[in-house]
Structure formats: C-alpha cells, structure tokens
Amino acid sequence: MVGRKGRRVLFMALPLEGHLNPMLQLAQILHSNGFSITIIHTTFNSPNPSKYPNFTFSCIQDALSPTQFSDLLSFLVELNVKCVEPFKECVGKLLRSDEAAEEPVACLISDAMCHFTQGVADNLKLPRIVLRTSGVSSFVAFAAYPLFRERGYISTQQQVDCNLEEEVEELAPLRVKDLPLIKTEEPEKYYELLGKFLKETKGSLGVIWNSFEGLESGALRKVSKEFSIPMFPIGPLHKYFPSSASCSSLISQDQSCIAWLDTKPPNSVVYVSFGSLAAITETEFLEIAWGLANSKHPFLWVVREGLMKESEWVEALPSGFVESLEGRGLIVKWAPQQEVLAHSAVGAFWTHSGWNSTLESICEGVPMICMPFFTDQKVNARYVSHVWRVGLQLEDRGEIERIIGRLMDGNDEAKEIRDRALKLKEEAKVCLQQGGSSCSSLEALLTYILSFDSFTFQPS
Structure with missing residues (x-):
C-alpha cells in the first residue's frame, strides 16, 4: 500500500452488474494507490458495503422501481431523470462534510451512461471523469450514430429496407446488423439517450477505459481524434487483483x-x-x-x-x-x-x-x-x-x-x-506490468487526478 494522498474520489456507478463491477474495481485500484473512496449508489441494486470496509458508501433515494427494469431503455432514461436532485443533494453534503475538510474531494468518476452527473458536477464546480465500462470499438460505433442515420443504415428500428449483411464502410468490418441497436418501440428515445451520453462524455475532463492499447489501439486513436479530452486505457481492471477480490x-x-x-x-x-x-x-x-x-x-x-x-x-x-x-x-x-x-x-x-x-x-x-x-x-x-x-x-x-x-x-x-x-x-x-501501456496510463491518471487541486468547489 502506498502512502495516503489525503484526497478523496467520489464514484457514481450505473446500478447494473456489468457496470457496477468495473466501477468498484477502479475504486479498489485508486484506493490501493492512496486515495480515499466514497461510493454513491442507488437503492436499486445497491452494492454490499461489507465487502469494501475501506470505502465510504452513500445511498441516494432514486425512486426507481424494479418493474421499470424490464425495459432497459426506459430504465436508463428514468435513472437519468430521477437521480438528478438526490445526487446533487448527496454530493453537496459530501463536499461540505468534515470528511471533505480533512480529505478534499479531488473529483467525481461516474459511469458514462449516468450522463446526468455532468450537469451536477458543472453546477458544483466539481471535476468529472467518465468511466466507460464497454470497449472503445463499440464507443466509436455509438459516436458515429448521426452519420449512420444520415446514410440510412438505421433509419428505422426494423431496418426493413436495409441489407443487414452490408458492410458499414466507415467502420469495417462491422455490418449493418452489427450496429449497436436496442429493440424498442421508441427509437427516437434511444437516439436521444445516446446523444446525451455522447455530449456529456465529451464535456467531461477525461475518459477511463476498461481496455488496453494492444487490443484497441485503432479505436483509441479514432476517439482521441474526435474527443479532445485525455484518454486513460488502464484495463483490464479485473486483473489488478485476485479474482476473489475483484x-x-x-x-x-x-x-x-x-x-x-x-x-x-x-x-x-x-x-x-x-x-x-x-x-x-x-x-x-x-x-x-x-x-x-x-x-x-x-x-x-x-x-x-x-x-x-x-x-x-x-x-x-x-x-x-x-x-x-x-x-x-x-x-x-x-x-x-x-x-x-x-x-x-x-x-x-x-x-x-x-x-x-x-x-x-x-x-x-x-x-x-x-x-x-x-x-x-x-x-x-x-x-x-x-x-x-x-x-x-x-x-x-x-x-x-x-x-x-x-x-x-x-x-x-x-x-x-x-x-x-x-x-x-x-x-x-504484459500491459499491466511496469512499463506496460496500462500501467503507464494508470500512472498518468493518478497524476491527472492530483492536478485538480486548483479547483474551488462552490456547492449550492
């Protein structure tokens, strides 16, 4: 364990299995590198604090119903609406707390799909970094949605007039059938969600990727060119610790x-x-x-x-x-x-x-x-x-x-x-070893988080 840095990092995870695990893994990594950790979570699918005795947990009342979860799209939309006020209130209290006085909050790290957190962070003058729990290559496909709609690849959810086997020239070897769609009666609702997710990711101060250079170097170059914010491919996150601990x-x-x-x-x-x-x-x-x-x-x-x-x-x-x-x-x-x-x-x-x-x-x-x-x-x-x-x-x-x-x-x-x-x-x-790409990227991330000292919080 390295010496404590006297700084705290706030986390906000999307309350789904595949998103919560990498967020908690990242929190463990930062804790092992000297940061104190506070996990902000919803009442829905809340993590078990007893598994993480070194973390502080703060629950927000999200008003999400398990019945809404049967429709993933509606769930994501509702979460980004209903969590705004309780999240803002929770973060404001954390920033004003005695704990924050002893260990100033360095930044917020939130799941990219929790796009509502960017507006709250901006309002509180709190630096926000995004964790993207999916691959970089799929993110490139999401980012190209406006182009795909323009080209007619995804003009309707059913794609009845499209050749599903046709290769998407801009993102070969993806075919039309490989585009990251979701079955819904409200495709415009999905496109709106994606638009907000991309906009608020671009508006953040950086993206942490659960991936590594050797796997997705081409996609990382594309994203870095389009998004002029720092990129930190530090994955695979689960390999920093034994499987039982990650x-x-x-x-x-x-x-x-x-x-x-x-x-x-x-x-x-x-x-x-x-x-x-x-x-x-x-x-x-x-x-x-x-x-x-x-x-x-x-x-x-x-x-x-x-x-x-x-x-x-x-x-x-x-x-x-x-x-x-x-x-x-x-x-x-x-x-x-x-x-x-x-x-x-x-x-x-x-x-x-x-x-x-x-x-x-x-x-x-x-x-x-x-x-x-x-x-x-x-x-x-x-x-x-x-x-x-x-x-x-x-x-x-x-x-x-x-x-x-x-x-x-x-x-x-x-x-x-x-x-x-x-x-x-x-x-x-190899990428996780000293001098490896992910190891170097993690070192850059730690330095970057510590550079936020100059921010002045103005909680309202």
Whole structure:
C-alpha cells in the first residue's frame, strides 16, 4: 500500500452488474494507490458495503422501481431523470462534510451512461471523469450514430429496407446488423439517450477505459481524434487483483461448479453464460439445451433466474434430460466467472459478448462462441470473430452443434484460434506490468487526478 494522498474520489456507478463491477474495481485500484473512496449508489441494486470496509458508501433515494427494469431503455432514461436532485443533494453534503475538510474531494468518476452527473458536477464546480465500462470499438460505433442515420443504415428500428449483411464502410468490418441497436418501440428515445451520453462524455475532463492499447489501439486513436479530452486505457481492471477480490456480484455465485470442473480434462468443457440482462424464449432455451447435449462435449451452463421469459428456471427441460447427460453437463444459476474462465478444464466460452465477459475471456486465453443480444455486444462479437479472431460468431442456432465442434474438436482452425487467444492473453498480461501501456496510463491518471487541486468547489 502506498502512502495516503489525503484526497478523496467520489464514484457514481450505473446500478447494473456489468457496470457496477468495473466501477468498484477502479475504486479498489485508486484506493490501493492512496486515495480515499466514497461510493454513491442507488437503492436499486445497491452494492454490499461489507465487502469494501475501506470505502465510504452513500445511498441516494432514486425512486426507481424494479418493474421499470424490464425495459432497459426506459430504465436508463428514468435513472437519468430521477437521480438528478438526490445526487446533487448527496454530493453537496459530501463536499461540505468534515470528511471533505480533512480529505478534499479531488473529483467525481461516474459511469458514462449516468450522463446526468455532468450537469451536477458543472453546477458544483466539481471535476468529472467518465468511466466507460464497454470497449472503445463499440464507443466509436455509438459516436458515429448521426452519420449512420444520415446514410440510412438505421433509419428505422426494423431496418426493413436495409441489407443487414452490408458492410458499414466507415467502420469495417462491422455490418449493418452489427450496429449497436436496442429493440424498442421508441427509437427516437434511444437516439436521444445516446446523444446525451455522447455530449456529456465529451464535456467531461477525461475518459477511463476498461481496455488496453494492444487490443484497441485503432479505436483509441479514432476517439482521441474526435474527443479532445485525455484518454486513460488502464484495463483490464479485473486483473489488478485476485479474482476473489475483484468481483462484487449482485447475484449469489455457485462455487460447486469449480469442484465439478476439477474432474474434467484440460480444454474439454464448454462454459455457457449469457450475462445478467439477456432474455430468451423457451424455444431458444431448448435449442441451446439440445445443441449442448448433442455436441457430446462436457458443458457448464449458467441458467440465471429470469433468463427465460416463460419459466422460473429449468422447468422447460424435457423429463430425464439432465439424467441422460450422465454427468457430462452441469447447470447452475450463477457461476464465479473469472475463476471458471481461468480453470484449465474450460476450452471455450459461449457468451453473449458483453464487454466484461469478452475481456475476461481474452485475459484467460479462452476462445469464444459469440451470441450477442443487443447494443455493444454486437460490435464486440464482430471484433472477436473478425478482428482479433479469437472466436466464432453463432448466427444460426441450428448450427450450435457444428460450431461447438469447430472450436472443440482439435482441428487446424480451432488450433489457430486458440493460439491467437493465448497470444492476446499474454498481451493483456504484459500491459499491466511496469512499463506496460496500462500501467503507464494508470500512472498518468493518478497524476491527472492530483492536478485538480486548483479547483474551488462552490456547492449550492
């Protein structure tokens, strides 16, 4: 532990699993480098303070209902409206507190999707830095939305007149179908949200990326050219600490799957998990189940409560399905993913291509089968399969058995993908070492935060 810097950093996270974890990881990194930490959080999906005894937690009354969460777009819009006043009141109190007198607040670090925090920060004369929890490449796609609308790529949500397979020339190798859309009856509402998110990111004093130069150097150059603010690619954030210390899952993890993996040969198991937000139909669920069973490969399948729209958990499985696997398959409600991916038995990861999952798989050298659902997941999947070439994209669920075989049967293609994945794993490891790109970027970030001494806070 380095000496304390006598400065405090405020954090505001988006209260979703894939956003909260990297924010808390970043807070841990800054704390280990001498900063005191205050986490401002909503009552909805609030983190567990007992896991972070060195942090101060401050809860705001957000008036968000769990029922709103079923519609992700509406949830994000409501959060950016309902949190403004309670957040402003909370930060104002923190800036006037005895704690702040002893340890002056250096800045606010907020999730990029919490765009409302920029207006509050401006009002309070508080420096704001953004944490972008998704990849840089998907951010480039988001930033190009006005151009895409102008070109007619996304003139309507249904894209009925577009060739979905057409390559988007400005962002090759993305196709029209890879653009980060979300299914909604109100596309204009989505475009408005994106506009505010981009505007307030550009209006911040810098962006912290959970990525590294060796992975997304081209995208970083593009963003740096368009956004004239400092960029700090310091990821992968979860690799700064042991896996047990870097995850604050909102869902209880089933540790028994690790003992099950211990009984399997190296690179033999297909790990399947579609994250904390994806939802599938019963028909899709059964297609996945039979595809896994017919592949003849061992599999660990995370079936989260709420994954299926029509069932609580695995009631839709045919009678005797699990027994017929004879121990070759294990189904759990949630898994300690970082530990699973680091396990020698895991040979492939069938994923929804969320950024955290993608980065965790890259860091362990595990090839991916990509089945994206929405927004940045589509971009991530395309980059995995066609830029980094460390996985395959599943675009037809009728091909499940065949695509598992392509990655798991030891053919030349599978060997080349695995070799590339292991090379990228090494790059992710090197970037965090002394003199590595992420290590240097973190040092620059620490210096930058300390440079905010000259700001005079004027809380109202």
